[in-house]
Amino acid sequence: ASPSQIYRTSYHFQPPKNWMNDPNGPMVYKGLYHLFYQYNPLGADWGNIVWAHSTSTDLINWNPHKPAIFPSQEGDINGCWSGSTTIFPGGKPAILYTGINPSNQQVQNLAVPKNLSDPYLIEWDKSPYNPLMTPTPENKINSSSFRDPTTAWLGPDGRWRVIIGNKLNRRGKALLYRSKDFVRWTKAKHPLHSVKGTGMWECPDFYPVTSNPIGLDTSTVGALGIKHVLKVSLDDTKHDQYAIGTYDHVKDVFDPDAVAAEKFSGLRYDYGKFYASKTFYDSLKKRRILWGWINESLSREDYIAQGWSGVQGIPRLLWLDKSGKQLMQWPIKEIETLRENKVGYPPRPLKGGSILEVQGVKAAQADVDVSFELSELKRADAFDPSWTDPQLLCSQKGASIKGGIGPFGLKLLASKDMQEYTAVFFRIFKGQYKYVVLMCSDQSRSSLNVKPDKTTYGVFLDVDPLHEQLSLRSLIDHSIVESFGAKGKACITSRVYPTKALDNEAHLYVFNNGLANVTISNLSAWSMKKAHID
Ligand code: DQQ
Numbered sequence: 001a002s003p004s005q006i007y008r009t010s011y012h013f014q015p016p017k018n019w020m021n022d023p024n025g026p027m028v029y030k031g032l033y034h035l036f037y038q039y040n041p042l043g044a045d046w047g048n049i050v051w052a053h054s055t056s057t058d059l060i061n062w063n064p065h066k067p068a069i070f071p072s073q074e075g076d077i078n079g080c081w082s083g084s085t086t087i088f089p090g091g092k093p094a095i096l097y098t099g100i101n102p103s104n105q106q107v108q109n110l111a112v113p114k115n116l117s118d119p120y121l122i123e124w125d126k127s128p129y130n131p132l133m134t135p136t137p138e139n140k141i142n143s144s145s146f147r148d149p150t151t152a153w154l155g156p157d158g159r160w161r162v163i164i165g166n167k168l169n170r171r172g173k174a175l176l177y178r179s180k181d182f183v184r185w186t187k188a189k190h191p192l193h194s195v196k197g198t199g200m201w202e203c204p205d206f207y208p209v210t211s212n213p214i215g216l217d218t219s220t221v222g223a224l225g226i227k228h229v230l231k232v233s234l235d236d237t238k239h240d241q242y243a244i245g246t247y248d249h250v251k252d253v254f255d256p257d258a259v260a261a262e263k264f265s266g267l268r269y270d271y272g273k274f275y276a277s278k279t280f281y282d283s284l285k286k287r288r289i290l291w292g293w294i295n296e297s298l299s300r301e302d303y304i305a306q307g308w309s310g311v312q313g314i315p316r317l318l319w320l321d322k323s324g325k326q327l328m329q330w331p332i333k334e335i336e337t338l339r340e341n342k343v344g345y346p347p348r349p350l351k352g353g354s355i356l357e358v359q360g361v362k363a364a365q366a367d368v369d370v371s372f373e374l375s376e377l378k379r380a381d382a383f384d385p386s387w388t389d390p391q392l393l394c395s396q397k398g399a400s401i402k403g404g405i406g407p408f409g410l411k412l413l414a415s416k417d418m419q420e421y422t423a424v425f426f427r428i429f430k431g432q433y434k435y436v437v438l439m440c441s442d443q444s445r446s447s448l449n450v451k452p453d454k455t456t457y458g459v460f461l462d463v464d465p466l467h468e469q470l471s472l473r474s475l476i477d478h479s480i481v482e483s484f485g486a487k488g489k490a491c492i493t494s495r496v497y498p499t500k501a502l503d504n505e506a507h508l509y510v511f512n513n514g515l516a517n518v519t520i521s522n523l524s525a526w527s528m529k530k531a532h533i534d
Contacts, residue, residue: 004306007479010365011338011531012294013312015052018452019044020310021373022203022276023291024051025085025095027283027472029471032321033059035291036068036095038082038276044304049079052096053532055120056467058334059289059315061532063364068095068111068124068387075099075131078279082203083108084278086152086160086182086218088307092116093181096122096149098522099131105143107131109163110183129183133164139187141166141175147204152182153219163192165201165232172232172264174200174206176252193230193243197262200235207288208247208255209327213319215288217281221249227326230254233276234266240269240277240292242327244320255302257325267326271391271459272441272483272493274299274313283507289332290316294480297443297453297495313482313493314475318325321489326462330488331475339367339391339526350408355511356520360529364413364478364506369483371471372408374428376516379404383429394440394458397469399423399513403527406438412476413446415500416507423475423511424483428465435468437461439485439492448495459490469521477528 014020019040027034032055039052051069054062069080076099083097083371095111109130109199114123133149135141152162160182162175172195176188192206208216210225220226228247233240243265245256256265269277269292277292296303303309316329343360350356350372358368381404387393399407399421409425411418422443429436439461443454463470463486475482482493499506508525512518 004093004308006310006502007306009311009477009480011060011335011479011528012314012480013533014037014308014310015064015195017044017308018042019046020052020293020312021046021295021311022082022293023278024082024097026085026278026280026289026291027085027093028282029091029093029121031284032057032119034121035062039067041067044307044309045300049081051080052363058337059332060334060338062164065122067118069097073126073130075107077102078104079113081106082148082276084151085134085280089154093121094222096152098147098149100221101131105135107135107148108133108149132183133177133185133187133525142168144511145200148365150204150206151218153206155412156221161252163204163206164455165204167200170199171196172200172201172234174204174230175230187487188252190253192252195262196217196342198234198236198264201232202235202243203233203278205231205278207264207279207281209288209318209320211320211322211324213285213317215281215319217283221247227324228254229279230256231269234264238275239284240274241265242267242269244325244327260276269327269329270493272457272492273495274491274493279318288318290318294493294495298497299451302451311480323462326378326489329491330484331482335475337372338531339531340529341527343525345520345523347519349517349519350510350512351517352512353513355411355509358508358510358523358525361507361508361525362475364501364503365528366476366508366525367473367528368410368476368508368525369471369473370410370510371469371521372426372517373469373521377405377428377435379516380428380430380435383431387431390438390458390460391456394442395456396407397427398442398456402428403514405516406514407440408514408518409472409510410474411511412474412481413496413498413501413508414507414509415498415505418447420447420498420501422481422494424472424481424492426470426472435465437463437465439490441481441483441492443494443496446498448499449497452497457492457494459492460483461486461490
């Protein structure tokens with residue numbers, strides 16, 4: 001492959017060339033899935049932003065269309081930034097998005113389909129009333145921090161609500177607007193939620209969940225076992241954080257269950273790269289699905305040179321964990337239609353210090369699912385309570401540092417000589433009251449090229465290794481690895497750029513670099529077919 005093509009993915013969504021960032025307005029209409037996204041038609045760097053558009057019957061294979069929303073009126077002449085779709089009762093969709101006006105102010109606009117009988121919804125009409133929401137001195141909204149409307153929800157009082165990301169000084173806010181007709185919007189006195197010291201909240205998302213993977217329409221309030229999730233994309237850290245709580249739909253405020261001072265929350269969708277994400281309710285299959293943007297770890301100069309930048313993560317099913325304290329995520333079932341040539345191993349021990357090659361899969365384009373059983377927990381090293389930062393702990397205790405139990409897990413996108421590999425693994429420590437499970441994704445050896453960012457990522461996993469198996473699933477696709485620990489309790493996505501472990505030269509291993517033996521209770525791996533994308 002040419003240098004510009006070697007890192008392109010085979011089953012993750014990406015346009016044929018140029019820059020892509022946030023997923024916008026995902027939805028299903030007349031049985032077709034729509035994905036819009038922030039796109040630069042003129043190059044591989046951010047700029048000239050339009051809403052590019054593709055449709056799909058299965059969320060895996062996609063057909064490209066011409067951009068749906070592009071600068072054409074005063075309210076968006078300098079850019080069509082992120083936003084969301086709302087489906088009205090009866091099925092009509094509408095787009096709310098941020099436009100950049102001639103004074104470079106951020107304003108909110110409405111667009112509706114020109115022809116509702118076209119399932120592809122190729123043409124969109126912008127409302128003659130645009131812009132519908134504007135920053136003014138009276139409403140004290142800063143015109144450079146007012147963007148990214150959510151999917152609107154309909155209250156029991158018949159009024160629509162939408163939130164817009166904002167900040168005032170360092171206080172991040174989800175500004176609330178209400179409307180009876182979707183055209184005339186009034187700002188509520190109080191934001192839905194705000195937290196001081198958090199900076200700008202980009203791309204907010206607000207939706208109901210339960211511990212049943214059957215999802216709920218965004219307007220559902222008051223159902224049994226219902227919780228609400230508020231997600232914000234923190235501009236300062238480029239992390240998508242979410243809080244679980246209660247939506248008081250009378251006061252129109254969100255009350256998070258756990259509050260951490262000057263922090264939005266301690267919870268992230270993904271502990272690697274994953275930003276500006278958005279969920280939608282899939283009314284076809286009754287589920288809530290999460291899309292997120294994964295940027296390059298290359299330098300700007302290198303992604304411009306390769307002529308493209310950015311991929312979308314595999315859509316994830318999303319629901320509430322039984323504990324009510326965190327979300328669960330799992331790649332949508334449809335991705336399994338790309339699996340072929342399954343390789344399976346019967347249960348087997350993996351001795352401390354050993355490594356096993358998984359042969360017979362295309363290791364650069366694979367789906368691998370492995371579970372471990374631990375029998376020698378007494379060998380666990382003591383956990384030091386001062387270790388509060390899992391990412392730091394993972395970078396100090398990388399894949400080559402031996403422990404009592406672990407590191408054990410996968411070495412993927414590995415060269416035969418092991419000069420290059422990405423390691424996704426676990427370590428178990430003995431805490432004062434319970435075992436502490438650490439999940440890491442170590443990119444430090446992922447490429448002989450010194451230029452890409454190789455930050456190691458990590459997260460503490462809320463599992464009990466005494467009673468539960470420890471599972472790891474990784475979706476490997478040339479320059480991206482999406483890993484799901486403990487059946488979806490924690491996700492880590494990384495971008496890597498091997499120079500040797502490319503295509504047929506890539507290998508896949510299960511390794512145990514700890515002192516204790518572990519048992520591989522299940523190991524299944526598949527080569528992945530190429531999806532039809534643009
Ligand atoms: N990207 C969009 C903004 C949004 C940011 C511009 C998040 O609307 O806040 O491309 O990545």
